[in-house]
Amino acid sequence: MSVALAAKTVEVADLEAAIEHCYERGWTDGLPVVPPTAPAIERILRYLRLDPQKVVGSIPPRNGIATIEKIAINCVMAGCKPEHVPIVIAALEAMLEPEFNLVGVQTTTNPCAPLVMVSGPVVRALGFNTKDCAIGHGSRSNGAVGRAIRLILWNVGGGFPGEPCRTTHGHPGYWSYCVAEDDETCPWDSLHVSQGFSKDESAVTVIAVDGPHATNTGALLNSADQVFNVLADGVARLGSNNMLGGSMALILSPMSAKRLAEAGFTRRTIAEEVAKRSTRPAGEMRQHRFVDHMLPIQRARLDALGDAEPFAYFTDAEGIVVLVTGSWGAVGGYAAICPGWGHFGGHPQSRRIQFPDRE
Amino acid sequence: MAIKLYDPVGEVGPIVNVAPSRLEAFERSRIGYVFNHHPAAEAVWTSLEANIQKILRPELVARIDKANVAISVPRPQLEQLASRVDCVLVGVGA
Numbered sequence: 212m213s214v215a216l217a218a219k220t221v222e223v224a225d226l227e228a229a230i231e232h233c234y235e236r237g238w239t240d241g242l243p244v245v246p247p248t249a250p251a252i253e254r255i256l257r258y259l260r261l262d263p264q265k266v267v268g269s270i271p272p273r274n275g276i277a278t279i280e281k282i283a284i285n286c287v288m289a290g291c292k293p294e295h296v297p298i299v300i301a302a303l304e305a306m307l308e309p310e311f312n313l314v315g316v317q318t319t320t321n322p323c324a325p326l327v328m329v330s331g332p333v334v335r336a337l338g339f340n341t342k343d344c345a346i347g348h349g350s351r352s353n354g355a356v357g358r359a360i361r362l363i364l365w366n367v368g369g370g371f372p373g374e375p376c377r378t379t380h381g382h383p384g385y386w387s388y389c390v391a392e393d394d395e396t397c398p399w400d401s402l403h404v405s406q407g408f409s410k411d412e413s414a415v416t417v418i419a420v421d422g423p424h425a426t427n428t429g430a431l432l433n434s435a436d437q438v439f440n441v442l443a444d445g446v447a448r449l450g451s452n453n454m455l456g457g458s459m460a461l462i463l464s465p466m467s468a469k470r471l472a473e474a475g476f477t478r479r480t481i482a483e484e485v486a487k488r489s490t491r492p493a494g495e496m497r498q499h500r501f502v503d504h505m506l507p508i509q510r511a512r513l514d515a516l517g518d519a520e521p522f523a524y525f526t527d528a529e530g531i532v533v534l535v536t537g538s539w540g541a542v543g544g545y546a547a548i549c550p551g552w553g554h555f556g557g558h559p560q561s562r563r564i565q566f567p568d569r570e
Numbered sequence: 571m572a573i574k575l576y577d578p579v580g581e582v583g584p585i586v587n588v589a590p591s592r593l594e595a596f597e598r599s600r601i602g603y604v605f606n607h608h609p610a611a612e613a614v615w616t617s618l619e620a621n622i623q624k625i626l627r628p629e630l631v632a633r634i635d636k637a638n639v640a641i642s643v644p645r646p647q648l649e650q651l652a653s654r655v656d657c658v659l660v661g662v663g664a
Contacts, residue, residue: 219577229573238578247576275580284578315640320664367580377664503609506637555640 214253216280217264233288240365242358242386244288255283258293260567267300268307271314272376273369277303281367282359289359294337295352297566298415299359302327305417305560306360312556316419317370320377321452323419323552324384325360326460328534329391330403331413333564341393345536346423346462346547357387382422390536396465397535398472405478406561413564418532419557420460421452423547430467430544435474438467438544443488445548447524453489454496455505455553458530461485464537466544482528489525494518506554532559591657593626600630602655604648606639611663618661630655639663 223229229246233239245251256263256279263280270277282303286296306313306325316323329339340350348354364370372381392402399405403414426445428438442461446453453459461482463471471481493516496502502513513522525531530551537545551557601622605615622628632654634643652658 216576220574221577222572222574224572226573229575232575246573247578248573249576252576269583270580273580273582275582277580281578281580284576288578309642312641314642319640362578366578500609504639552640554638 213249214256214263216249216252218280218284238288238366240361240386244362245290247284247287251287252280252283255286255291255293255296256280258567259283259296267303270303270364270368272317273367275367275369277363277367282363285362285366286355286359289362290351290355291359292337292355295356295359297564298327298329298333298356299363301562301564302356302360302415302417303363305415305562308560310556310558311417311419311560313368315556316552317364317368318375318377319552319555320379321552321555322378322380322382322421323557324382324388325364325417325557326384326420326549327357327360327389328402328416328418328460328532329356329389329413330401330416331408331564332411333413334391334394339391341391341395341536343538345393345538346390353389353391354387357384357389360389361385361387384422390462390534392534393465393536396468396539398468399478402478402532402534403561408561408563414561415564416532416559416561418458418460418549418551418559420458420549420551423462423549426546426548427543428467428470428546429542430464430470431542433470435471435476438470439484439488442485442546442548443490445546446485446489446550447491448550449491449495449499451524451550452553452555453524453550454491454499454501455555456509456525456530457553457555458532458551458558460532460534460549460551462534462536462547462549464540464545465535466540467546468535470544478533479528481533482531485531486525486528487523490521490523492518493520493522496522504553509554530558596628596657597626598629599626599656600632600654601626601628602632602634602651602658603661604634604636604643604651604658605661606636606663608639608663611661615661615663622659
């Protein structure tokens, strides 16, 4: 049974011509895409059981309208299976929350890209990679979901480099940026459970962040105290936008998470400890004119301190998302610190993934 | 065999065009300012406001001073400003 599609169409001679046509029309961000054909689009729409013309939202800065049909087309191009698409829709809904400030994320000079964090039973069900190279290459689910988000931001939102998107350097996560939590090695309740969702549900959390900064926590041999010192040193870089506060993602390897859990820390208290310890001397901060971008309340807090006194990058742990994924590692017990955009936006937003009712 | 491709580009809603007005048309009118206080634009904005004050001699000035350069002003706040003035000048430093 076919589904009525409203999108404009164009006919090309063959597969090679189809791939080239996508380049010529500017439908891709530089990597080749799967040609969006009716059977593949219809397969997604039949799975979703949603009105193809239902509007999920308008995507800035171009304010293109993201209908279910347009989302499905871009998901085909990204290599998604139908089962991936509800995750993409949930992530888009989360990114459209005002606190995420998607127009700012799409256009800022800062290299922040939406990172999609998946948590819950869907991680295993769809084979997201949560072991070696969990933030990198090697998995269709991670790759396709992240790429679908980028293609929607590109084709519907018009997020093209140069004009209007002024990110100075960007980073490789702009192609695709999706990770999933490893419930097998996570010593605490899953991320989505910590956010109030039930164990049986799956959810996404989106946050706009810089590329992952690999941080060797030495967790096999280091004490929890020393692991925190290492993490705080990585967070409180003088050139990080987190000197303005805001949000960040802290992706712990299982070994790093285990070391901290054994010392009695939880996901919440880890974020609090990182917030407390991520400091630099106030005098050093004041010499960096980027402090002119601080919110007045932050600037007053800085100016009240003596030169040698520590200035904390975060006043609370609200914006620090802690996720456990990746492989065990060796002595390193790595973590990935993903700095955010500061107080400007990209703050974490979560959504339950609504899979179609199969009954 | 020919392949039919479907356009992935999102449609954009209708854009309402308003006829442009000359600056002189706002002489002795009520003027609103929305400025994001980006450090790179503070000097030019101060000069702009001073010149508008001198040239247009507005009857009333109302402001929204953004504390956060990047976050949009909430719609109700903008609507309240719009209800009080004849025109709004928006300054976005980046």
